[in-house]
Amino acid sequence: xxxxxxxxxxxxxxxxxxxxxxxxxxxxxxxxxxxxxxxxxxxxxxxxxxxxxxxxxxxxxxxxxxxxxxxxxxxxxxxxxxxxxxxxxxxxxxxxxxxxxxxxxxxxxxxxxxxxxxxxxxxxxxxxxxxxxxxxxxxxxxxxxxxxxxxxxxxxxxxxxxxxxxxxxxxxxxxxxxxxxxxxxxxxxxxxxxxxxxxxxxxxxxxxxxxxxxxxxxxxxxxxxxxxxxxxxxxxxxxxxxxxxxxxxxxxxxxxxxxxxxxxxxxxxxxxxxxxxxxxxxxxxxxxxxxxxxxxxxxxxxxxxxxxxxxxxxxxxxxxxxxxxxxxxxxxxxxxxxxxxxxxxxxxxxxxxxxxxxxxxxxxxxxxxxxxxxxxxxxxxxxxxxxxxxxxxxxxxxxxxxxxxxxxxxxxxxxxxxxxxxxxxxxxxxxxxxxxxxxxxxxxxxxxxxxxxxxxxxxx
Amino acid sequence: xxxxxxxxxxxxxxxxxxxxxxxxxxxxxxxxxxxxxxxxxxxxxxxxxxxxxxxxxxxxxxxxxxxxxxxxxxxxxxxxxxxxxxxxxxxxxxxxxxxxxxxxxxxxxxxxxxxxxxxxxxxxxxxxxxxxxxxxxxxxxxxxxxxxxxxxxxxxxxxxxxxxxxxxxxxxxxxxxxxxxxxxxxxxxxxxxxxxxxxxxxxxxxxxxxxxx
Numbered sequence: 001x002x003x004x005x006x007x008x009x010x011x012x013x014x015x016x017x018x019x020x021x022x023x024x025x026x027x028x029x030x031x032x033x034x035x036x037x038x039x040x041x042x043x044x045x046x047x048x049x050x051x052x053x054x055x056x057x058x059x060x061x062x063x064x065x066x067x068x069x070x071x072x073x074x075x076x077x078x079x080x081x082x083x084x085x086x087x088x089x090x091x092x093x094x095x096x097x098x099x100x101x102x103x104x105x106x107x108x109x110x111x112x113x114x115x116x117x118x119x120x121x122x123x124x125x126x127x128x129x130x131x132x133x134x135x136x137x138x139x140x141x142x143x144x145x146x147x148x149x150x151x152x153x154x155x156x157x158x159x160x161x162x163x164x165x166x167x168x169x170x171x172x173x174x175x176x177x178x179x180x181x182x183x184x185x186x187x188x189x190x191x192x193x194x195x196x197x198x199x200x201x202x203x204x205x206x207x208x209x210x211x212x213x214x215x216x217x218x219x220x221x222x223x224x225x226x227x228x229x230x231x232x233x234x235x236x237x238x239x240x241x242x243x244x245x246x247x248x249x250x251x252x253x254x255x256x257x258x259x260x261x262x263x264x265x266x267x268x269x270x271x272x273x274x275x276x277x278x279x280x281x282x283x284x285x286x287x288x289x290x291x292x293x294x295x296x297x298x299x300x301x302x303x304x305x306x307x308x309x310x311x312x313x314x315x316x317x318x319x320x321x322x323x324x325x326x327x328x329x330x331x332x333x334x335x336x337x338x339x340x341x342x343x344x345x346x347x348x349x350x351x352x353x354x355x356x357x358x359x360x361x362x363x364x365x366x367x368x369x370x371x372x373x374x375x376x377x378x379x380x381x382x383x384x385x386x387x388x389x390x391x392x393x394x395x396x397x398x399x400x401x402x403x404x405x406x407x408x409x410x411x412x413x414x415x416x417x418x419x420x421x422x423x424x425x426x427x428x429x430x431x432x433x434x435x436x437x438x439x440x441x442x443x444x445x446x447x448x449x450x451x452x453x454x455x456x457x458x459x460x
Numbered sequence: 461x462x463x464x465x466x467x468x469x470x471x472x473x474x475x476x477x478x479x480x481x482x483x484x485x486x487x488x489x490x491x492x493x494x495x496x497x498x499x500x501x502x503x504x505x506x507x508x509x510x511x512x513x514x515x516x517x518x519x520x521x522x523x524x525x526x527x528x529x530x531x532x533x534x535x536x537x538x539x540x541x542x543x544x545x546x547x548x549x550x551x552x553x554x555x556x557x558x559x560x561x562x563x564x565x566x567x568x569x570x571x572x573x574x575x576x577x578x579x580x581x582x583x584x585x586x587x588x589x590x591x592x593x594x595x596x597x598x599x600x601x602x603x604x605x606x607x608x609x610x611x612x613x614x615x616x617x618x619x620x621x622x623x624x625x626x627x628x629x630x631x632x633x634x635x636x637x638x639x640x641x642x643x644x645x646x647x648x649x650x651x652x653x654x655x656x657x658x659x660x661x662x663x664x665x666x667x668x669x670x671x672x673x
Contacts, residue, residue, distance in 0.1 A: 006626055009598075009626055009629060009630065010597070010598035010599075010626075011598075012579070013579055013582075013583060013594075013598055013599065013629070014598055014599045016575075016576055016579040016580075017494065017497075017498055017576065017579055017580055017583065017599065018494065018599065019576055021576075022494075022575070022576030022577070023490025023491060023493065023494050024489070024490055024493040024494065024497065024503070025490070026486050026489045026490070027507070030489070030507045030510070030511065031482060031485055031486070033507070033508070033511055034485060034511045034514055034515070035478075037511055037512075037515050038478075038481070038515065038518060380523070388606065388609030388610050389540050389543060389544070389609075389610050390547075390609075390610075390612065391609060391612065392612045
């Protein structure tokens with residue numbers, strides 16, 4: 001009885017409201033509003049076409065910039081680098097070079113081992129206590145560095161005098177300078193060429209990160225002594241080997257206090273626009289992201305994580321849409337809009353850094369916590385369509401560590417605390433995403449502001 | 461409008477001729493507005509929704525299969541646009557329009573029968589959530605499962621909303637009947653029809669006892 005009542009009520013309203021006699025009368029004002037709607041200019045979708053290409057161009061520009069800046073440059077003093085300039089004789093104990101001065105004994109000249117050096121009676125430093133806190137390199141010609149002789153053949157000496165004075169030679173001395181500068185590495189060579197009556201000494205050090213080694217060779221003629229002393233100087237954990245009382249060589253290493261690198265913690269605010277879609281990204285739609293990233297930098301490596309709120313709209317063919325619902329009429333395409341939290345876990349490697357500019361490349365994984373998914377079904381012909389217009393899923397799906405991140409990052413420091421970041425990136429799915437179970441890709445460019453939480457000042 | 465004339469108008473609309481567009485708009489204005497009025501709160505709102513629907517018609521008319529009835533295709537678009545409008549205003553989905561209730565019971569129906577406008581006003585008085593479900597179920601003929609997909613609600617919610625809609629409509633019809641009976645121009649006759657339909661069509665529908673034959 002109640003059911004019949006309901007059916008009658010439904011029929012009452014169906015017949016009453018669908019009666020064509022009672023259709024509303026036309027109003028001209030409604031047509032005027034319709035005309036305004038038709039006259040509105042169409043929105044441009046060009047940005048969707050250009051954004052992935054612009055992102056690719058930005059990535060290529062970063063790579064080119066990194067290559068350009070990584071080209072070999074003239075060595076210069078740098079606060080971040082140890083630099084030692086010495087004059088060395090390329091001949092002594094080496095494969096040779098110009099201005100070779102060899103004596104009958106030169107071939108026999110060998111770099112003394114520390115013990116031998118210390119025990120050399122005629123060595124001015126033999127009887128002295130030396131402060132050696134670093135291991136010596138085993139002696140040998142391999143320890144020497146390429147050195148160039150002075151153009152005029154005269155003696156050009158620097159940092160090679162046991163007593164602080166320029167070494168003097170009886171007749172000739174050939175010195176060559178040897179410079180080798182690498183990031184956090186020093187090469188020190190001190191060679192003193194000796195006339196036939198004198199012995200050649202050649203020293204060469206290969207310096208590794210935060211350490212210097214110096215092999216000092218000293219051969220002494222009956223008349224003269226050549227010195228190439230090596231002293232270990234400790235200064236806050238840095239070790240330099242120099243000739244005694246030789247001019248100082250500055251050693252400065254950022255972040256180095258006790259012989260180790262400090263980790264730098266940073267917080268970044270990031271915003272980005274990206275194009276989202278299934279493979280390929282030809283019909284991608286633009287979305288946005290914003291959030292915060294926390295990073296830890298140690299040496300050339302940076303580890304980062306954080307949280308980004310992401311809006312990812314995309315279109316897909318209904319053939320790629322997965323659902324248990326049986327459509328009476330299949331849609332042709334499905335429009336989707338996903339809102340999610342993106343939690344990345346990335347590692348970046350610094351490929352270049354000079355001054356305030358830094359360039360890194362990185363990879364990692366992201367996790368998607370999908371908050372909401374809205375799907376809209378587009379039918380080929382509305383008349384045929386007997387099915388839903390859309391569907392929503394709320395807070396149901398997760399993709400844990402199943403999105404591959406690729407990025408190239410350019411950072412420019414404004415001061416010791418702040419810097420700006422530019423980062424083209426790609427997100428490639430390793431598994432299906434969301435309720436529709438599609439391979440959702442994203443390509444975009446992020447910009448941000450970074451804040452070093454514990455910037456380290458350079459030691460004097 | 462004849463079939464040939466309709467196809468000519470459609471051809472002109474495909475070419476985006478403004479004259480053809482206006483003629484098509486006027487020809488199907490009443491039909492489209494009638495659909496939108498059932499889903500909207502008032503005439504102006506319905507006009508806005510209807511224009512959104514016609515915008516889709518004019519921009520997608522080249523996809524229309526001319527072997528099929530145009531009116532059905534148009535009606536489908538109007539319904540979808542109305543549902544989209546409802547979903548876009550979900551925060552007001554369960555708000556009762558008390559003003560309309562007062563307006564209706566105060567006297568709109570005291571001296572006349574319920575007609576199209578009265579029924580329409582009753583439907584518009586329903587909260588949007590109830591109104592939309594009632595329209596889709598009672599007028600359009602969708603199942604609760606299909607309504608759930610369309611409105612992103614569960615079938616249970618659809619049934620609940622339909623039940624509440626019916627309750628309200630019945631109550632208003634009863635109230636309207638009572639008001640009409642108080643001001644009965646038949647001078648004491650124990651019933652008077654409250655809607656302009658045959659009594660046989662409403663057999664079994666609950667009314668005030670005095671209205672029954």
